[in-house]
Amino acid sequence: MSTPYAKLPAWADYGLIPLINLFVAFVVAGFVVLLVGENPLRAAVILVEGAFGKGTGIAFTLFYATTFIFTGLSVAVAAHCGLFNIGTEGQAYIAGLGIAIVCLSFDSTLPWWLTFPLAIVAAAVVGALWALIPAYLQAKRGSHIVITTIMFNFIAASIMVYLLVGPLKPAASQAPQTRNFLAGAELPKLNWIIELFGAKIRSAPLNISFLLALAMAFLVWLLIWRTKLGYEMRTYGHSPKAARYAGISETRIIITAMMISGALAGMMALNPVMGDQHNVAIDFVSGAGFVGIAVALMGRLHPVGIVLAAILFGMLYQGGAELAFEMPAISRDMIVIIQGLVILFAGALEHMFRPYIQALFASFSPRSVGMEAVKGKGV
Amino acid sequence: MAQAAIELIGINKSFGAVRANRDINLEIARGTIHGIVGENGAGKSTLMSILYGFYQADSGEIRVGGQPASIKTPNDAIALGIGMVHQHFMLVDNFSVLENVILGAESDALLKKSIAKARSELERLEREYGLEVDPDAIIEELPVGLQQRVEILKALYRGAEILILDEPTGVLTPAEADHLFRILRQLKDQGKTVVLITHKLREIMAITDTVSVMRQGTMVATRETAKTTVEELAELMVGRRVLLRVEKGEAEAGGVKLAVKNLTVKDTRGVTMVDDISFDISAGEIVGIAGVAGNGQSELLEAISGIRRAVSGSVMLDGKPIDLTGAADPGELRDRGLAHVPEDRHHVGLVLAFEENENSILGYHDDPRYLKGPFLNIDAIRNDAKDKIAKYDIRPADCRLKTANFSGGNQQKIVLAREMEQDPGVLIVGQPTRGVDVGAIEFIHKRLIAMRDQGKAVLVVSVELDEIRSLSDRILVMFAGRIVGERGPEATEGELGLLMAGVEQQEAAQ
Numbered sequence: 001m002s003t004p005y006a007k008l009p010a011w012a013d014y015g016l017i018p019l020i021n022l023f024v025a026f027v028v029a030g031f032v033v034l035l036v037g038e039n040p041l042r043a044a045v046i047l048v049e050g051a052f053g054k055g056t057g058i059a060f061t062l063f064y065a066t067t068f069i070f071t072g073l074s075v076a077v078a079a080h081c082g083l084f085n086i087g088t089e090g091q092a093y094i095a096g097l098g099i100a101i102v103c104l105s106f107d108s109t110l111p112w113w114l115t116f117p118l119a120i121v122a123a124a125v126v127g128a129l130w131a132l133i134p135a136y137l138q139a140k141r142g143s144h145i146v147i148t149t150i151m152f153n154f155i156a157a158s159i160m161v162y163l164l165v166g167p168l169k170p171a172a173s174q175a176p177q178t179r180n181f182l183a184g185a186e187l188p189k190l191n192w193i194i195e196l197f198g199a200k201i202r203s204a205p206l207n208i209s210f211l212l213a214l215a216m217a218f219l220v221w222l223l224i225w226r227t228k229l230g231y232e233m234r235t236y237g238h239s240p241k242a243a244r245y246a247g248i249s250e251t252r253i254i255i256t257a258m259m260i261s262g263a264l265a266g267m268m269a270l271n272p273v274m275g276d277q278h279n280v281a282i283d284f285v286s287g288a289g290f291v292g293i294a295v296a297l298m299g300r301l302h303p304v305g306i307v308l309a310a311i312l313f314g315m316l317y318q319g320g321a322e323l324a325f326e327m328p329a330i331s332r333d334m335i336v337i338i339q340g341l342v343i344l345f346a347g348a349l350e351h352m353f354r355p356y357i358q359a360l361f362a363s364f365s366p367r368s369v370g371m372e373a374v375k376g377k378g379v
Numbered sequence: 380m381a382q383a384a385i386e387l388i389g390i391n392k393s394f395g396a397v398r399a400n401r402d403i404n405l406e407i408a409r410g411t412i413h414g415i416v417g418e419n420g421a422g423k424s425t426l427m428s429i430l431y432g433f434y435q436a437d438s439g440e441i442r443v444g445g446q447p448a449s450i451k452t453p454n455d456a457i458a459l460g461i462g463m464v465h466q467h468f469m470l471v472d473n474f475s476v477l478e479n480v481i482l483g484a485e486s487d488a489l490l491k492k493s494i495a496k497a498r499s500e501l502e503r504l505e506r507e508y509g510l511e512v513d514p515d516a517i518i519e520e521l522p523v524g525l526q527q528r529v530e531i532l533k534a535l536y537r538g539a540e541i542l543i544l545d546e547p548t549g550v551l552t553p554a555e556a557d558h559l560f561r562i563l564r565q566l567k568d569q570g571k572t573v574v575l576i577t578h579k580l581r582e583i584m585a586i587t588d589t590v591s592v593m594r595q596g597t598m599v600a601t602r603e604t605a606k607t608t609v610e611e612l613a614e615l616m617v618g619r620r621v622l623l624r625v626e627k628g629e630a631e632a633g634g635v636k637l638a639v640k641n642l643t644v645k646d647t648r649g650v651t652m653v654d655d656i657s658f659d660i661s662a663g664e665i666v667g668i669a670g671v672a673g674n675g676q677s678e679l680l681e682a683i684s685g686i687r688r689a690v691s692g693s694v695m696l697d698g699k700p701i702d703l704t705g706a707a708d709p710g711e712l713r714d715r716g717l718a719h720v721p722e723d724r725h726h727v728g729l730v731l732a733f734e735e736n737e738n739s740i741l742g743y744h745d746d747p748r749y750l751k752g753p754f755l756n757i758d759a760i761r762n763d764a765k766d767k768i769a770k771y772d773i774r775p776a777d778c779r780l781k782t783a784n785f786s787g788g789n790q791q792k793i794v795l796a797r798e799m800e801q802d803p804g805v806l807i808v809g810q811p812t813r814g815v816d817v818g819a820i821e822f823i824h825k826r827l828i829a830m831r832d833q834g835k836a837v838l839v840v841s842v843e844l845d846e847i848r849s850l851s852d853r854i855l856v857m858f859a860g861r862i863v864g865e866r867g868p869e870a871t872e873g874e875l876g877l878l879m880a881g882v883e884q885q886e887a888a889q
Binding site: 226227228229231235242244245246247249 | 686721726727740753755757
């Protein structure tokens with residue numbers, strides 16, 4: 001049987017429907033704000049102004065977005081191969097170890113533009129290797145990747161805690177983190193770009209890894225839709241049987257996709273570690289891996305959508321912080337509720353309004369929804 | 380004329396933008412067998428699902444026995460005396476016949492009384508309609524034909540006066556089908572009304588009193604069966620004249636292309652599905668494998684094409700061995716000139732979510748023609764897809780359209796175009812025309828014969844006996860994992876039917 005709903009034009013599919021979902025999420029969030037006795041409209045203004053109103057806000061928004069682009073791409077690459085990588089969190093966390101080794105070894109001798117590529121490679125390799133084990137278990141032993149990657153998040157966290165309170169901690173320090181990096185491992189800021197547009201920035205962590213994230217988004221697009229490997233991944237993702245028929249090795253494709261996913265997750269660590277804190281601290285990923293799942297879903301697994309969704313979530317993080325500051329009745333937890341609503345409507349319920357919109361399109365212009373091509377409910 | 384059992388007046392049903400039923404008017408007379416034919420996607424199943432309460436019509440009226448009826452759920456339909464036998468049986472495999480019959484119609488919290496009542500009721504039904512089934516048999520131990528009988532009993536037990544059968548003979552041997560028809564005639568003689576949905580015109584001619592033809596969601600004609608012909612019905616279904624028999628010359632068989640020796644294959648549960656099979660296919664001939672679905676044909680195809688690992692046996696392709704028990708994978712076989720059109724095009728032969736052009740390279744995506752280094756050569760792929768669309772008349776002619784949006788026949792053409800255009804030495808085809816409309820069947824058969832005439836070795840596996848008989852130069856019959864007989868194309872249906880049912884060769888010869 002063919003699908004009961006015909007397709008929509010691309011702009012409605014990728015633009016209109018996410019916007020409607022987002023709008024509904026904010027309306028519902030508005031009721032929550034009303035419930036705690038604040039003005040939802042004013043809250044919305046503070047949120048948006050906090051994120052985009054001033055140069056510093058924009059820089060913070062994009063800083064957070066950088067993190068989410070990496071984790072969103074990581075989830076998306078695995079998802080195109082039909083694998084649900086919940087281990088982005090752990091892969092990013094353990095990649096901090098790779099970065100720490102590179103930075104602590106070379107920050108006194110090399111300039112940043114030599115340390116950075118080394119750190120990219122180290123982060124990607126460590127992240128990929130951390131994803132390799134669950135991938136191997138899935139491919140060879142049939143252990144479900146969702147279960148194993150969740151468990152590997154805990155293992156990664158435990159290892160990092162051990163290292164950061166032990167071997168990696170400077171002897172005299174009481175903080176569970178590495179020593180601060182020297183200038184040779186500090187990434188240059190990108191605030192000057194925003195300042196070009198006349199905005200003033202006091203201090204914000206937006207750094208060059210934002211550009212790396214955009215480059216990766218382009219490379220992921222190239223990989224998925226323009227390479228043979230991406231074609232094989234998508235074939236396996238849609239239909240493992242068809243992949244077998246096409247002579248695609250299941251083991252190879254699962255392991256390759258998961259390692260690419262892990263490498264992207266690992267690169268996420270560059271942004272906070274080298275771009276902002278200049279050390280590796282406990283829990284520096286702080287849930288960005290899980291936000292990546294929402295970002296990937298909301299971005300419909302497409303790099304452009306992921307970049308936009310990452311910026312949206314960056315806005316919620318930055319604007320949310322401002323909101324919690326301006327409106328004491330709205331606590332940090334309220335912001336989490338709003339983020340949760342966005343995830344609910346944009347991710348879990350993303351198809352809720354689709355039938356209505358399709359019916360609407362069909363009544364205006366049957367051709368635009370591919371009526372002629374679809375034969376209808378078959379026998 | 381008898382009073383109408385069912386009247387459908389102005390039925391409309393859309394799914395999103397798709398109008399599956401448009402202004403359907405249909406009157407089914409009481410005490411008759413009424414056939415409904417149409418191509419896949421013509422809206423037959425939708426219409427019957429509306430009648431049985433699975434879907435609600437957007438507009439229109441249903442009258443049962445002259446009274447307007449509101450059928451919102453299958454329970455409403457059952458209360459009105461409408462019963463349905465589905466194409467895929469709705470039986471609990473590890474329950475007994477009795478337990479299945481009373482399922483959902485238990486009269487008491489304790490089963491004892493219901494079972495006793497059902498037992499006496501079944502005995503009555505058995506007497507009246509010749510529906511013999513052992514009430515204590517476990518469903519999974521019964522052959523398919525008997526399972527279907529249980530479905531019919533279920534409907535009758537619930538007091539069905541009107542029985543709808545959806546493609547009932549798809550899984551039956553010819554002998555089982557004949558028995559089914561006898562039962563249906565008996566039901567008719569007792570005053571029941573039977574609605575038969577099928578795409579097999581021969582069955583329509585054999586058993587129905589009246590036949591209605593659907594095309595693209597509309598009811599195009601209703602005829603008295605005695606006053607119509609197969610040709611007329613086919614033309615009504617397709618909307619143009621159709622050649623029903625394939626015209627082909629004599630085969631000019633050359634040397635052996637594919638030699639299968641002592642092949643044994645087990646399924647995932649470890650049950651032997653292909654049991655020590657040997658056969659050859661020569662260049663320039665079509666070998667057909669007939670058999671009732673589930674007798675090992677699928678596993679045979681999967682093994683020969685490298686998808687499923689064989690347990691033992693040897694296979695020679697062009698005189699060189701293939702290691703089907705170990706390393707052989709579909710990619711390697713493809714490179715050696717063995718193309719495969721799989722039975723299940725929705726999950727194996729195609730990726731429905733892909734654009735048409737992406738599917739036109741599936742399995743051949745390693746071919747340097749479609750690549751630029753590690754990158755796909757998008758222009759080459761799309762141009763290649765456009766050529767195939769033109770050559771195989773795939774509609775709509777849009778290589779960027781999602782494959783799921785093509786009809787069954789056009790999807791099959793996409794697979795055939797891909798496999799045939801690689802110019803393979805051996806082509807193995809599973810169910811070449813399953814779920815394909817009449818117009819496309821003609822095209823596909825012609826293509827297969829053209830392959831043969833170019834000197835390719837073609838292996839066709841089909842559960843459609845007519846198809847096997849009209850395409851094949853040699854017919855092998857499979858039963859319970861073995862080849863139980865080889866016949867020429869002149870073999871009669873009865874002869875093949877006995878072999879398919881597992882009757883020993885000697886007996887068949889008598």
